[in-house]
Amino acid sequence: MSNLSADLPASTASVRRLGLTGSIGSGKSTVARLLRARGLLVLDADEQARLVTEEPETLARLEQAFPGTVQGGRLDRAALAALAFADPARLSELGAITHPRVRARMQVLEAQAVQSGARWVVHDVPLLFEGGLDAxxxxxxxVDAPLETRIQRVMSRSGLNREEIMLRDARQLPAAQKRARATAVLDNTGDLEDLDRQLSQVLRQLGISPSVSGS
Known part of the structure; x- marks a missing residue:
């Protein structure tokens, strides 16, 4: 449920940004782990969104906008998702509450990375293109995989059914358009070794390696 608007400050000579994205079930989280294993700093928008929705002020706004989704001071994420993904207008309303807070946290983390000498920072954002953050x-x-493969992956790891997954996928830019706008695409239809090999090739092409990045 996280996204960012296209208003991050421009990348400077001291740090470069690698955007990481992919449709639901594509294997983006696996690639993020592989990047971290190489010593790259990965800023996870979903992780920051979870932290944001633990803040009392955010919880109060969510309860006001989506009554019944906060119980005992804790967010019922399944209930919130059911309401938000059923209606584009409600999803936008959710974004108006959470996105500025997520964006602020990402900016702070990137600034800390710059201070520590990082040369590259990975921004792991599910809705990178949808929010215009690719700019x-x-x-x-x-990261991409065929729709049926992605559906089966998500069903096997979550309580979502096929219809729920399709609904969430429909709220994202079509995979073909993401591929067309990408600098590079990882085809996640093989095994982990194949994915890792593709990633190594892409990072070499982009000139990204642990020796020129921070963690």
């Missing part, structure tokens, strides 16, 4: 990236890496 602030120096390169964009898209």
């Amino acid at each position: 602030g990236m120096d390169a964009v890496l898209v």
